[in-house]
Amino acid sequence: MLEVKGLKVSYGGINAVKGIDLEVRAKEMVTLIGANGAGKTTTLKALAGLLKPAEGRVHYNGRDITGRPAFELVRQGLALVPEGRGVFARLTVKENLEMGAYSRGDRARIATDFDRVYALFPRLAERRRQMGGTLSGGEQQMLAIGRALMSRPNLLLLDEPSMGLAPLMVRRIFETVRAIAAEGVTLLLVEQNAKAALETCHRGYVMESGLIALADTAPELLNNPRVRQAYLGE
């Protein structure tokens, strides 16, 4: 479903991603883990169309989408839940969700998707008239995920959804991620919480200073001594 070859991304002169290959097959859950500054966010931004790659190709559903802008890709079912959530602070919860459906024209189905998101996150239903900025961190993450679901994605990229959340909320977010995958959405999950991510996903990539250092199935990576030492705190 997603195929990345030789992707390089730089900020001005600084190379943040230095040529990576990556693949996500349909209905798969794949995680991308790595230390701070490894280039995970940069990779996701390039895949979602927020950054133009310096080199390399990105294919999505067989189509070359390299360098296509984000607003086009979301129409093709590729959505990103950005790092830091990116909730519109001065839009209500409902308006934030409406923004998620901005790329769609099918009004009737949008209404059912509202119900679906509110069922997944009852807290958002309670707060639908509140401004996004007044929500707690966990609620904002729910809103960011719910908003991305409103675009009816086939491929959902998630950038550190558990960042800065209390353990209970982290567990809820991972449960939600599994529930979304169970509905047939393909997932690429970037996480600092490597253990939870590898326990949730089928396969994983380990990124180190702009390159893919390891690629394997999640159980193998969980047993890999290098991974255990560097990312699982052993």
Place this chain on the structure above:
Amino acid sequence: MDIFLQQLVNGVVLGAIYALVALGYTMVYGILGLINFAHGEVVMIGAMVALTVIQLLLASGVPLPGPVVAAIGLAAAIPTCMLLGFAIERVAYRPLREAPRLAALITAIGMSIVLQNVAMIIWGRRYHSVPSLLPVTPHQFAGATITDLQIFIVLLAALIMAGLLYLVHRTRLGRAMRATSQNPEVAGLMGVNINTVISMTFIIGSALAAVAGLMVSAYYGVAHYVMGFMLGLKAFTAAVLGGIGNLGGAMLGGLLLGVIESLGAGYIGTLTGGFLGSHYQDVFAFTVLILVLVFRPSGLLGERVTERS
């Protein structure tokens, strides 16, 4: 005649015009963090285009009622200004979107000078008198007089502002505009083509400018190629007074500035023992600007001044 009430009425009329222009500044600032100093010139072009069409119609001898002639003039000025606003953004600001702020600011001032000079070439350096097309019959109203033209200006401005608030707060485009002003990158992730939204912002602001241009030239009875300069500065002051980036703030700021200026002009002679006359009215706007910048830089309704890097 009650001077206070009379100047209050005049101030509200002037304030309605300032508010329409201030909205253009504030909308662009809200979305790009840029002061579009060429906006005053868009107002002037609107006035000039409307006037030209009105003069042609009157010269053609076709017997049309005054208000219809004015409406046709406006119908020509609005799309012209929309196109101009669109072009200004495309040509002058879009290439500098990633450039340092100062570059865009200097470009804005340059754009303003270019437009003034183009207008000077087309319409000359002289003052053009604007024929009165609406009845200026004075109505007595609690000791003050108010003309049909004044009533019409206030009503039309109020209607337009209500329409704008509806657009921004109740429609899909408005939601996209608000989202883009809060976080353009995430708006893009939602499927918003932010270039389209930015263009629309300039186009809408310029349409308001066209209306304000005809209003102000009809109100004072003159149009001139530098008329946009002072009007632009005052509307900018109004936007800052209300809290730049805030639509309600621009409306409130415009109204307040109009009233302050009118009252000030009405009383300055008495207050200074005749030393300063009412032609010093421009002093008030800039006194207000300085006071706001010193004591409340975020304006009356502004939450905070955000310097986006």
